[in-house]
Amino acid sequence: MVFQKVINFHFTSFRARLLFFFILLLIVVEGSTLLFVTIFSQRSAREIIDQNLISTANLFTKFVDDRNNILLDKARLLSSDFAFKQVFAIREQETLVSALDNHKNRVRADLMMLLSFDDEVFADTLHSEQQTKKSYSLLIEKAMNSETGEIKSIELFNDAIYQIALVPLFTPDPSALIVIGFLMNNQFADYLKQHTDGTEVSILRQIEDDSWQVFASTLDTSASKQLQTVLSHSQWAFYQNIELSFSAKRFVSLIVPYTENDQKVVVILQKSLDKQLAPYYALREIMLYLFAATLLGSLVISNRIAGSVVKPVTVLEKAARHIANGNFNERVEVNLYDEIGRLANTFNFMSRGLQERDNIRELLGKVVSPEIAQELMNKEIELGGEEKEVTILFSDIRNFTPLCENLPPKQIIAILNRYLTGMNEVIEKNSGVVEQYVGDAVMALFGAPLPNKKSAANAIHCALEMFEALNIINSEFSQKAFL
Amino acid sequence: MNYSVVISLLGLFWANQLQAVNLKVIIDNSKGEKVKDAVVFAAPKSGKNLINVTAQEKVIDQRDKVFIPYVSVVQSGTKVVFPNHDKIRHHVYSFSDAKQFEIPLYKGIPAEPILFDRPGVVTIGCNIHDWMMSYNFVTKTPYYAITDKTGETTVNLPAGEYEIKVWHPNLRGSTDKTSQSIIINEQSAEQSINFTIQQKKVWRAWRGGNGFSKGY
Numbered sequence: 001m002v003f004q005k006v007i008n009f010h011f012t013s014f015r016a017r018l019l020f021f022f023i024l025l026l027i028v029v030e031g032s033t034l035l036f037v038t039i040f041s042q043r044s045a046r047e048i049i050d051q052n053l054i055s056t057a058n059l060f061t062k063f064v065d066d067r068n069n070i071l072l073d074k075a076r077l078l079s080s081d082f083a084f085k086q087v088f089a090i091r092e093q094e095t096l097v098s099a100l101d102n103h104k105n106r107v108r109a110d111l112m113m114l115l116s117f118d119d120e121v122f123a124d125t126l127h128s129e130q131q132t133k134k135s136y137s138l139l140i141e142k143a144m145n146s147e148t149g150e151i152k153s154i155e156l157f158n159d160a161i162y163q164i165a166l167v168p169l170f171t172p173d174p175s176a177l178i179v180i181g182f183l184m185n186n187q188f189a190d191y192l193k194q195h196t197d198g199t200e201v202s203i204l205r206q207i208e209d210d211s212w213q214v215f216a217s218t219l220d221t222s223a224s225k226q227l228q229t230v231l232s233h234s235q236w237a238f239y240q241n242i243e244l245s246f247s248a249k250r251f252v253s254l255i256v257p258y259t260e261n262d263q264k265v266v267v268i269l270q271k272s273l274d275k276q277l278a279p280y281y282a283l284r285e286i287m288l289y290l291f292a293a294t295l296l297g298s299l300v301i302s303n304r305i306a307g308s309v310v311k312p313v314t315v316l317e318k319a320a321r322h323i324a325n326g327n328f329n330e331r332v333e334v335n336l337y338d339e340i341g342r343l344a345n346t347f348n349f350m351s352r353g354l355q356e357r358d359n360i361r362e363l364l365g366k367v368v369s370p371e372i373a374q375e376l377m378n379k380e381i382e383l384g385g386e387e388k389e390v391t392i393l394f395s396d397i398r399n400f401t402p403l404c405e406n407l408p409p410k411q412i413i414a415i416l417n418r419y420l421t422g423m424n425e426v427i428e429k430n431s432g433v434v435e436q437y438v439g440d441a442v443m444a445l446f447g448a449p450l451p452n453k454k455s456a457a458n459a460i461h462c463a464l465e466m467f468e469a470l471n472i473i474n475s476e477f478s479q480k481a482f483l
Numbered sequence: 484m485n486y487s488v489v490i491s492l493l494g495l496f497w498a499n500q501l502q503a504v505n506l507k508v509i510i511d512n513s514k515g516e517k518v519k520d521a522v523v524f525a526a527p528k529s530g531k532n533l534i535n536v537t538a539q540e541k542v543i544d545q546r547d548k549v550f551i552p553y554v555s556v557v558q559s560g561t562k563v564v565f566p567n568h569d570k571i572r573h574h575v576y577s578f579s580d581a582k583q584f585e586i587p588l589y590k591g592i593p594a595e596p597i598l599f600d601r602p603g604v605v606t607i608g609c610n611i612h613d614w615m616m617s618y619n620f621v622t623k624t625p626y627y628a629i630t631d632k633t634g635e636t637t638v639n640l641p642a643g644e645y646e647i648k649v650w651h652p653n654l655r656g657s658t659d660k661t662s663q664s665i666i667i668n669e670q671s672a673e674q675s676i677n678f679t680i681q682q683k684k685v686w687r688a689w690r691g692g693n694g695f696s697k698g699y
Binding site for chain 1: 574576578583606607608609610613615616618652683684685686687688
């Protein structure tokens with residue numbers, strides 16, 4: 001509709017029309033290109049991020065499994081250590097804690113504990129009095145129900161989350177449970193980030209129903225706090241990519257559950273959409289610059305093209321106006337070989353033709369009436385003549401020969417001119433055509449060259465008017481004493 | 484020891500043998516499965532008939548890096564020998580409350596047997612082979628037996644009233660919960676008693692062929 005209005009808009013200048021459509025075309029082409037590039041870039045970026053996040057989630061699971069296996073192996077080493085068994089048999093707590101500390105440092109773990117099957121803490125490397133009062137019944141029960149007594153879990157100690165493994169201490173029968181753990185801190189998150197092409201990793205623990213606490217993250221403190229809030233107030237589901245915006249950045253986020261026992265923990269893997277779209281943004285900037293340059297260039301070029309078209313057209317228009325005013329001598333000079341050049345040649349040819357036709361019409365108009373001349377000009381001439389019904393009027397001056405004998409030639413010619421002119425006027429008035437003058441005789445045709453059904457009546461009417469005209473001429477001659 | 488005491492003891496032993504009755508014990512678990520290696524021991528309620536067997540000796544062998552038998556039972560005061568029939572050394576130990584001992588790396592027969600003088604469960608292991616494990620149940624009474632793979636065994640008891648109890652490495656709870664009283668009637672040719680015990684999982688160190696095998 002709008003396009004139709006634009007099409008129907010009346011431009012008063014060809015230059016304006018050309019510029020308008022040039023710019024419109026440019027905007028449509030550049031705009032649609034940018035639109036498609038935007039759509040495809042954004043879709044591609046999302047697909048890449050989605051794939052990356054799934055890969056990262058798998059890597060995270062593998063990484064956690066590997067750490068669990070490492071923890072289990074390190075605990076098994078202690079479980080089989082005879083010296084440690086001896087220490088356990090002595091049941092001297094300080095020595096037991098020291099031995100656990102020693103093993104913790106030896107295997108570079110962050111936590112070691114020794115639990116009884118009755119939920120008693122034999123030893124704890126965190127040296128926390130409070131920890132000794134904490135119940136581990138869930139963990140112990142889980143271990144008791146397992147096939148080998150070896151389990152993995154996550155546990156909160158001193159407001160920090162640990163990835164832990166429990167292994168029975170064999171002396172040689174199961175006598176206690178060795179607990180070994182790695183801290184899940186920022187270092188852990190950083191390690192994941194380094195190995196996942198810069199994926200942001202945040203680990204959060206559910207405190208209440210809709211309240212989450214970040215305890216490890218690759219994000220800065222401010223972003224971590226915002227993430228807590230966003231997660232608490234957003235609709236999300238596990239393993240479903242969602243777009244979370246905070247800290248003026250857009251992140252595609254994948255939430256992976258990592259819940260063990262009563263600890264509800266999630267790992268949020270995030271990729272910056274803006275970062276992934278950086279190449280697109282650069283491309284878009286280049287495209288905008290190119291658009292501006294193309295627009296400027298187009299303006300200049302289309303202006304020149306318009307000028308090259310408008311200038312000869314203006315010349316032609318001026319010449320055409322002259323011709324319209326009857327000046328058929330007008331010619332244009334356009335040194336072009338294209339359509340405009342051909343138009344100019346055709347124009348010149350046309351003006352020459354018009355001039356010739358005008359000359360013919362003028363010549364013909366001296367013989368016949370302008371109407372007949374015009375009709376004759378418009379009529380196609382048939383070779384070989386044509387057969388038609390006409391009325392011929394013959395007239396002659398009575399006693400013209402004796403009159404000529406008594407008057408001088410000049411006076412005779414003056415009388416004839418006046419007479420024939422008057423007769424001619426009457427004949428033309430009655431749609432007749434003087435076919436020939438023979439001395440004082442007049443031969444006039446009615447119904448030729450143009451057909452006329454009233455030719456006979458016209459001829460009779462003409463003859464009667466010729467009498468009237470003759471009376472007037474005679475009275476003139478009498479007054480001038482010609483006769 | 485004068486001869487009169489020796490003769491009177493032998494007379495008592497003989498008299499008991501004459502009056503002994505076979506008590507057939509059948510043990511299964513809560514799933515109805517027969518329980519192998521369950522220790523059945525009978526304590527006379529009168530406190531009589533307890534014979535001191537300090538002179539007895541028991542053998543817990545080591546072959547192909549396995550203790551044989553897996554479960555044994557001795558009367559307190561019994562000496563146990565741990566012969567090593569493997570070509571490699573073993574380091575036998577126990578940290579159990581009933582008996583703590585250690586026989587450092589050795590081959591063949593140790594110079595001294597180990598005296599098990601306190602009742603209770605003694606878990607025996609090898610320091611260099613984690614999976615090697617044996618249970619030696621030490622009891623005050625001389626009346627005991629171990630079930631075979633059919634979950635059955637027979638205890639030869641003199642006539643009298645007894646408290647019969649069961650112990651097993653996988654037993655859930657204490658042996659007191661398994662206690663049943665029975666009167667052995669000297670007129671009976673054979674008596675029987677059934678036990679259904681609650682079992683728990685007991686983990687053992689793996690004997691793995693490689694790092695991924697769970698062994699046993």
